[in-house]
Each structure stands twice: as C-alpha cells, then as structure tokens.
Amino acid sequence: MSVKQGLLALLAEEPMYGARLRSEFEARTGGTWPLNVGQVYTTLARLERDGLVEPVGGSDDEGRIAYRLTAAGLSEIESWWLTPVDRDSTPRDELVIKLALAVTAPGVDVQRVVQAQRTATLRHLRDLTRLKSRASDEPSANDVAWLLVLENLLFAAEAEVRWLDHVESTLSRMPAAAVRRASAVDAVAGPSDTPRTAAALPKGARA
Template sequence: MSIRQGFLALLSEQPMHGYQLRQEFERRTGGAWPLNIGQAYTTLARLQRDGLVEPVLDAGEDSPEQFRLTDDGAARARVWWGTAVGREKPDRDELAIKLALAVTVPGVDVAAVVRRQRDETLRALRVLTRQKRDLDPRDDLAHSLVLESQVFAAEAEVRWLDHVEASVAAYGPARVPARAQAPTDTAGRNGGTSRTSGTTAALTKEIER
C-alpha cells in the first residue's frame, strides 16, 4: 500500500501531526504495516513538497506541527477512492522471483526450497488464523479485513507452491532462454539454441499475474 495515499486519506478526516498519522495508520490497518516515525515525517515532507499538504498555521505554539490537505491533496484523495488498484504491474514478489531463479540455477534443490517455504507459509497461516479467530469483526472491522486478506494470500501461496512442486516434477530443471545468455563467438559453445521449459513459462505466468 502507498503510505502517501494512506496519509492523504487520513488527513481528509482532520489535520494531524506526523506522530498521529503514524499511530492512526498502524491502528486502522491492524499493525500489519508498521511505520517508524522517521518514515512518517519523510512522507509528510514529500507530500508538502508536492503541494498536497500544508502546515496548519493557527496551531498552538506548544503543539506539534499539524498538517492539512491542500485542494490538490483533497482531489488526489478523492481520485484514489474512485480508482481501482492496478494489477498489471504488481509489486516484485520475492518468493516468485526466488523460485523462478531456483529452477534455472544449477545445483539448487528446488523441491527442498519449496518444502521449506511451504512449512513457513503454513506456520504463518496458523498464526493468522488464530488471530482472526480471536478478533470479533464487530469490535474492529478494519483489522479483521486486513487479517482475512493475509489469510487468503497465505492459502493461495500454499496452493501455488503445490503447483510449483508439481511443475518441477513434471518438467525438470529449466534452461535459461537464449536471449539471457552471454553472447559467444563460437556457434554451439553454449549447447546450441536454448529454449524455455514449461517450468519457467509457468512461473513467469505466476509473476505476471
């Protein structure tokens, strides 16, 4: 999630100072994405630089400096609420990248990598499931929704790891596509024209989704 957009959304309610924004961001997202205070003030400074927030001039002398949305900032917040989150270019997924590389690097025990990751994801899933069970949505709907999102993501990751394991068993190690290999002066030195195996293609589709 964009911290910038989150801060704009919070400031659309009322002016706040940096520490308030940090607290409210963490509280309303169930602490799923903790912020340090430096990150909060850096984000505020950039929003001010871009003309989206401005200091509240009539704040008391002893009060921390508060910020409010400018007209441009308020418009940006409204656009965010009215625009779907794009999925064409998802954030880099470390696990998908790791496994895509694992099937192309000689000597890597891909099955062992998958097993270790599945154990870790299942462990995290158990923790998330307990937290979800102990939280009443009527008391904290925002936190409940965040937990459910994380539970669904972990369950999907376990299914994907099963798919990776089956693909590796079916197709074996992948070969690096020819365009990714270093050029050579001697034809055939790298074993002729290489091709992408079904495993690499399957993993690439997962990254692109």
C-alpha cells in the same frame, strides 16, 4: 498502498500531527505496515511541497505541527478512492524469483526449497488464523479495518500454499532433474576442463 495516499486519506477526516497520523495508520491496518515518525514527516514535507497539505498555524508547546489537506489534496484523495489499483506492473516477489532461479541453477534441490517454504507458509497461516479467532463478535470500525487486512493476508497465504503445491506437481512431471544434473556436471568441469577431457580420450573416441 503508498504512505502518501494513506496520510492523505487520514487528513481528509481532520487535521493531525505526524505522531497521530502514524498511530492512526497503524491502528487501522492492525500494525501490518508499521511506520516511523521520520517517514511520516518526510512524506508530509513532500506533500506540502506538492501543495497537497499545509500546516495549521504554528507549532504547539511540544513543537508539533498539525497538517490539513489543501483543495488540491482533497481532490487527490477523492480521485484515489475511485481509481483502481494498477496491476499492470508486476511487483518483485522474492519467493517467485527464488524458485525461478532454483529451477535453473545447478545443484539446487528445488523440492527441498519448496518444502521449506511450504512449512514456513503453513506456520504463518496458522498464526493468522489464531489472530482471526480472537476477533470480537461486535467489532468496531477499526476492528473491521484490521480484519479486512488480516483476511487479505490469510487469502494470500492460502494462495501461496496452493501455488507451491502446483510448483511441486509441475516439477514432478518435468525432466528438470536431468537438466539440472547435466548443468551441474558442466559447472563442476568448467570450460577450461573441456580440452583436458578431450585430450584424455583415445583418438578414435574424440568428436
């Protein structure tokens, strides 16, 4: 979710200062995606430029300016609520990229990479589970919002563990190790070493 839509959604409720927008955003998402005030005000400046928000009067005694939605901003957020999140573009996932490169890189112990990540992901999963166990039996609206975010992170961690198991199982069934060993030999020898190796062979053994 972009910061832009998050701020528009909050301003659809009532006018707010930048500092309150930040605190409301973090409270409702359990602090999972922290914002800084500078980021909030930079986004507000862009939204004002695009005609989606406008300041309410002047600044107060502390120099703060409250913002509210314009008609265009209200239309924008109402459209966003009903527009499915685009899944056509694949976001870059560092873990996926790391393992894809590790499988093809010479000298990398892919099984060790997978095991290290699984250990870290399981630890993260335990931490998330402990957080969920502390949830109130009678949650407020903000608690429910936080729980939804937390459960999304739980499901993602569980899915990552299953995927890592799948990666390890797939690698165990493929002759990837032999390919990596051959690549490692080529990498150690290097292109410049090939003529010297050939020259050292007896004439009858040369290709």
